[in-house]
Amino acid sequence: MLEIFGNPIDLAPIWLTLEVASLTTLILILLGTPLAWKMAHMSSHHKIILEALVALPLVLPPTVLGFYLLIILNPTGPLTEFLRWFGFTGQLTFSKTGLIIGSVFYSLPFTIQPLMHAFEAIPQRLLQAAATLRASPLDYFFTLVIPLSSRGFLVAATLTFAHTVGEFGVVLMVGGNIPGETRMVSIDIFDHVEALEYAQAHILSAMMLTFSLLVLTLVYGINRRFGVKIG
Secondary structure: OEEEOOEEEOOHHHHHHHHHHHHHHHHHHHHHHHHHHHHHOOOHHHHHHHHHHHHHHHHOOHHHHHHHHHHHHOOOOHHHHHHHOOOOOOOOOOOHHHHHHHHHHHHHHHHHHHHHHHHHOOOHHHHHHHHHOOOOHHHHHHHHHHHHOHHHHHHHHHHHHHHHHOOOHHHHHHHOOOOOOOOOHHHHHHHHHHOOOHHHHHHHHHHHHHHHHHHHHHHHHHHHHHOOOOO
16 A cells, blocks of 8 residues: 555555556567468458457457457356366456456457558568578578567557556456456546545546556657557
8 A cells, every 4th residue: 555645545456457467468479479470461351351350459349348258258158168178277257367368359459450560561572582591481580570570569569568557348347346356457546436536546547647648659759760550
């Protein structure tokens, strides 16, 4: 517990939010990189369909996505039943694991789109030259593609982290509002407002506002300087 201007602020939701956002960003960079690379080199017909699926969280109400995730992740849901075959005995809904899974789906386009645009911007002649020199696809991906796409990775990681920090609907549907376990900052602000504790809500909201402004300033600074597309 921390006091700011005489108002007690619970630090647990802040630490949980930072932890979930960090793990979500790491998972999406690891899983999203091969997907973005594949999408950057797909034919336009199939690419349009996959791009639409990846971008769904941008237009889909968070409660809708959260509802279907709740069905999939509940104790009798298909994903939970599948994991039981491998000895999983825990619970996905109303847990930190459920928060991370929901966040991965919700923040997916904020990782894929910047990476895909960064990969598309790499001149094909460089890749062809690397192949001519007998470099394997894995070799020139790590030695050529990733260094040339470093700004795209930075934008993707920054946007994904920031977007996860600010999510509300999905985490409330999947994780609920369990103090010390699944209560993130956005839910904590809502609780303070419901309890008419406007001072605490104002402090947390101001922190979120400042954080969001700093993130967007960083992202648009990178975009202006290096020409990295963000959407």
